[in-house]
Amino acid sequence: MLIIPAENSINWKRPPWVTLGLILACLLVFLFYQGGDDRKLESALEQYLNGNLLALEGPAYEDYLQRAIRFEGDAQRVLELQEFQSLQENNEALWQAATLLLDREFYQYLQDNRDLIWAPAERSQWQQQRTAIEEQWISRMSAYQLGLVPADLSLYTLISYQFLHGGWGHIIGNLLFLFLLGFTVEKALGPGRFLAAYLVCGALSGLVFVGFSMGSYIPLVGASGSISGLMGMYVAIYGLQKIRFFYFLGVYFNYFRAPAIALLPVWLGKEVYDYWYAGATGIAYMAHAGGLVAGAGLVWLLGKSWLQVKEEFFEPEEDEQDARFTSAYAQAMASLGRMEFDLARRQFEALREHYPERTILLEHLYQLAKLRPDLPEYRERARQLMADAMARRQPEQMVSVWQEYLSKGEAHHPLAVEDHNRVLFISLKHHDLKAAEKAFERMRAQGDPDLVSEACRLLLAEFEKLQMEPKARHYRQLLQSQP
Known part of the structure; x- marks a missing residue:
C-alpha cells in the first residue's frame, strides 16, 4: 500500500533549488564517494577467502x-x-x-x-x-565511516547518514519521494528553513532508530527518515484542510481527498505495525516513524515562530489566479456594458484588493471616478494613477493624467503643491518644458515659497543650459523677486 500527498504541482518559474540541491548531493555522494565500496568489498572477500x-x-x-x-x-x-x-x-x-x-x-x-x-x-x-x-x-566502506551506527553514535553521523544509500533501488526510491514532497514543503517554509528542518528531522529520526536499536552495529543509511519528516511537515502544514492524495494498491491506483492530518496516524500505524510484524526486511521502520513524528511536531511547536508557513503558500497557482481574474474581470466589464457603474466600481475595487499589481484595474477605477469630477474620489484616483505611472516609468501617462485632472477636477478639489512639483521634476527630466512651466505656475498659485524657489532654480538652470535667454531671464527675475 502506498499513499502520498498530491495537492500541488511544481512551478518551474520558481524552482525548488534546495530540494534539487539535496537530490544532487545524494547522487554525487552515491556515485563518487560510495562508488568505491564495491571494489573495497571485492578486495575484502578475496583476502577473506585466501x-x-x-x-x-x-x-x-x-x-x-x-x-x-x-x-x-x-x-x-x-x-x-x-x-x-x-x-x-x-x-x-x-x-x-x-x-x-x-x-x-x-x-x-x-x-x-x-x-x-x-x-x-x-x-x-x-x-x-x-x-x-x-x-x-x-x-x-561508506556505511561504516559515515553511516549511523547505534553502538558507536557520533553527532556528525546524524547528518552524514542522510546522504548515503544502499543501492540504486534505494536511492532512486528515496529521491523520487524527496522531489514529490520537497518542492511543496520548500515552497511553504522558504529555502533556508526548509533545509534546516529537513536535516533536523533526519537527525531526530536517527535518534529514534538508535533508541530502538541499542547496541547494534548495523549502520543506518538513507534519506528515508528525513523524507518521512517531510511527510509529517506536509500534513501538519495543511492540518484539517482537505487535500488530494494518490494511493496505489497492488495494480490499482487512484486519488482521494481527505483532511491532511488524518493520514498521519495511518502512516505512523503502518510503520509501527511493520516494525513488529514485517520481519527482517532491512527497512528502518522506526526511523520512518520517528521522522513522521518529528516533522509534524516541528510544525506544531514552531509553526507560529521559526517554522511559520509563508502567507503566499496558500494562494492559488498563477494559472488558477489568471483564470479567476479573467472570470471576475469579465463580470466587471459586463456591468460597465450595462452602465451599472456603481456595481462595476465595487467589482473593480474587489479585484484590485486581490490583484494590486494589475494597472488596468486602477485605470478603470479612474475612468469611473472621472464621471463625477466634483467628488474627492476623482482626485484620489488621479493621484494613484499618477504615482503608478511614475513607478512604472511612464512619464507621458503621468503628465497626461495630471493635465486631464487640471481640466476636469482641479476646480473642485485642487491637487497638492507636491503633486505639481513631482510633475515639474518628471517633465524637466524628460525635457517637456511646456508641462514643467505649467506645473510651476500651479505651484506659484498655491504658495510654499521653498518649493517655488527650488522649482524656479531648476527651470532657470534648464533654460540656461539650452541657451534660451529670454526664458532664463524671466525665471532669473522671478527668483530675485522671491522673499
Missing part, C-alpha cells in the same frame, strides 16, 4: 545462529540458518564469505567470544587476518 577464514568462522556462525534460536526464540534466525546451510550445500563460498563479513552483530560476537570459540593458534590466525581485513577494507 586467508581460509571461512573454515574458521563458518562453524562459529552456525553455532551463533543456533544459540539465538535456542535462547531468544528468534524466528528470523531460523531463516538465516537455513539460507546459510543452503549456501554451504551448494558450495557458494563467495556468498558465505559475504554473509559473514557483512554481519556486524556476528563480528562483534566473535570479538567478545574468541577465547571460547578457538584454540590459541586458531585465535591468533583469526585475529591477525580478520583485523587486517577490517582495518584495510571494511572500516573504510
